[in-house]
Amino acid sequence: MSGKTTNLPVFPLDLFLLPGGITRLRIFEPRYLKMVGLATPLGGFVISSNKQSTTQAYRWGSWVNIINFEQGKDGVLEIDVSCDCLVELENIQQDTDKLLFADALVHKHWSQKSSTTELASLSGSLKSLFESNKLLNELYHDKLPNNPYWTVSRWLELLPIPFDIKNKFVLESSYTEAKKLVHSIISQ
Amino acid sequence: MVVEQTKLPTGVSHAKSNGMNENIDHTQLSEWLNQVADKRCKIAFTHLFKFFAPKIQRIARSKFPNEAQSHEVVQETMSNVWRKAHLFDANKGAATTWVYTVMRNVTFDLLRKVKSNREDNLSDDIWPIAEGAVTEDQAYEDHLESNQLLRVIDALPEAQQQVVKGFYLMEMSQEQLANHLNLPLGTIKSRLRLALAKLKVQLGEEND
Amino acid sequence: MIKHHPKFELLQSYVNGELPASLAIGISIHADMCPECQHSIAQLTEQVAEHSFEEAPVRLDDLKSDSFTSFSDDIAEDDLFESMISNITFNDDADVVTEALKREVVFRDKTYELPTALSRIELGKAANIGKLSRSRLQLNEDEIHSSLLHINPGGGVPAHTHKGFELTVLLDGSFTDSRGEYNKGDFILLDGTFTHNPVSQNGCLCYTVANDALHFTQGINKLLNPIGSFIY
Known part of the structure; x- marks a missing residue:
């Protein structure tokens, strides 16, 4: 691997999150509380799913930043994290608190692109979903860009399709395939 | 001294051969499972599917009133057979026993999901499908190790x-x-x- | 030495997958420690598997109903099966297997390794009364409660009975009641007619399942009835 790497804590979580995606996490284990503490000085942490295949060329993760936090009703720390970019991970190590760290190299992905061509049906449908879902509404504050890449990325996160399929949209296939897939399910 | 090698069939093996059904070709089933495990052979899998799926469907229909759920049992069971075939060990038992275990576990988890609304998939911890091992969605890959x-x-x-x-x-x-x-x-x-x-x-x- | 085992019928229901998770877990824990029951379970599984996958006997009813409608059903089913096969084999990846992991639990400064069957069930905070500690297992089975019950050396559960059933599997240590001594691995299923007063000289850890609060039966202990629901 060439290029500049950053050493970051890794949170193993079976979550598919692309750049621009926001999610809410509950943090209760000591090592992950420690991770949250480290996140600000280190510049975030990486969420990486263990469902990735043994055969793929590299292990990837979502580099996230904490954008909000509060204590949940049951006293558990809740943080909202937003994904900035995808990263390739290597040299994964575990510290004495069993917290994982890895060298992360930024991996460019179509979900970071932007365009002004609107995908009317997909973004309309997404908008109405966000309006009807309290949590999504809270996380995104109604700020839904009209960027088609953004829209397809959110749909890909939300659709109930197996992780290994979603995984392919990071590893091999393009935005066009992802768009076709979302389209064929959402608007027919 | 010559030890008498010829043995009468023991009660156990006799009972076993009687218990084994003659209309099931166990050797063939094991072979197919091994081909799926070693070569990811889709033809062998299709044979397995055609043998097991209708029977699984019939059994599932007796446990779930809903047709979609019985299809889910077929889909989930056969998908586990595909992904976990390498855990099958012909020396430890028949292919039918192994597939039965997979099907029973899938059924148990689905029933629990329907009745208790729990998706904790406990079955593989209760009835391990391979000895001393668990399949781990969460496991890190071999290449890391x-x-x-x-x-x-x-x-x-x-x-x-x-x-x-x-x-x-x-x-x-x-x-x-x-x-x-x-x-x-x-x-x-x-x-x-x-x-x-x-x-x-x-x-x-x-x-x- | 294990002296108490699940009955044959219970093993059969276990193999058939018909028991509630809590009881299936109890049998799984026992069988882990008991080669005898392991053997019976293996045999029963082989038999029921054979039976499940033999060709369905052709019945007269089936022949009669062999009409055009069932023919078209078959075609629909073939299509469904074809699409299942292609969905399943779409991805070549096999599941990664690791060694079973051991989860540990601490009661009153003593660490215990939990059986595999309990390795991923959420465990409630331990509540303590005297020499007893209890942690609920979050199995969500309505009236059936499953717990880990720890008795410190010299402790015991006051004489009690149940309206329903009470299962105890000894994970570690031993206890005695009027019927004798119970040791690690014993599978003790009692119904509502039995009153007992288990005492543990050297301490023990049990997996317990009960479908109703226990009911204390003796003199002063009747005052304890409100905590009956606490223990099991």
Whole structure:
């Protein structure tokens, strides 16, 4: 691997999150509380799913930043994290608190692109979903860009399709395939 | 001194051969499972599917009133057979016993999901499908280990809890999607199936 | 030495997958420690598997109903099966297997390794009364409660009975009641007619399942009835 790497804590979580995606996490284990503490000085942490295949060329993760936090009703720390970019991970190590760290190299992905061509049906449908879902509404504050890449990325996160399929949209296939897939399910 | 080698059939093996059904070709089934495990052979899998799926469907229909759920049992069981075939060990028992275990576990988890609304998939912990081993969705890949990186699997029980409690599930269920699009669940399911099948063709073309 | 085992019928229901998770877990824990029951379970599984996958006997009813409608059903089913096969084999990846992991639990400064069957069930905070500690297992089975019950050396559960059933599997240590001594691995299923007063000289850890609060039966202990629901 060439290029500049950053050493970051890794949170193993079976979550598919692309750049621009926001999610809410509950943090209760000591090592992950420690991770949250480290996140600000280190510049975030990486969420990486263990469902990735043994055969793929590299292990990837979502580099996230904490954008909000509060204590949940049951006293558990809740943080909202937003994904900035995808990263390739290597040299994964575990510290004495069993917290994982890895060298992360930024991996460019179509979900970071932007365009002004609107995908009317997909973004309309997404908008109405966000309006009807309290949590999504809270996380995104109604700020839904009209960027088609953004829209397809959110749909890909939300659709109930197996992780290994979603995984392919990071590893091999393009935005066009992802768009076709979302389209064929959402608007027919 | 010559030891008498000829033995009368023992009670056990006699009973066993009687218990084994003659209309099931156990050797063939084991062979197919091994081909699936070693070569990821789709033809062998199709044979297995044609042998087991209708029978699984029949059994599932007796446990679930709903046809979609019995299809789910077939789909889930055969999908586990495909993904876990390498855990089958012909020396430890018949292929039918192994597939039965997989089916029973899938059925148990689905019944628990329907009755107690719990998706904790406890069955493989209660009835391990391979001795001394668990299949771990959460496991880190072999290539991490072969790189002599730390065995992070220690972290697993907690990691599993994270999966249950660590984040608010963003991914919609098929039911939610059906509701949102105001379409019948069956339509959503077949759309998803179709979309994934199409995708396979597209990716296949690209990989050539 | 294990002296108490699940009955044959219970093993059969276990193999068939018909028991509630709590009881299936109890049998799984026992069988882990008991080669005898392991053997019976293996045999029963082989038999029921054979039976499940033999060709369905052709019945007269089936022949009669062999009409055009069932023919078209078959075609629909073939289509469904074809699409299942292609969905399943779409991805070549096999599941990664690791060694079973051991989860540990601490009661009153003593660490215990939990059986595999309990390795991923959420465990409630331990509540303590005297020499007893109890942690609920979050199985969500309505009226059936499953717990880990720890008794410190010299402790015991006051004489009690149940309206329903009470299962105890000894994970570690031993206890005695009027019927004798119970040791690690013993599977003790009692119904509501039995009153007992288990005492543990050297301490023990049990997996317990009960479908109703226990009911204390003796003199002063009747005052304890409100905590009956606490223990099991």
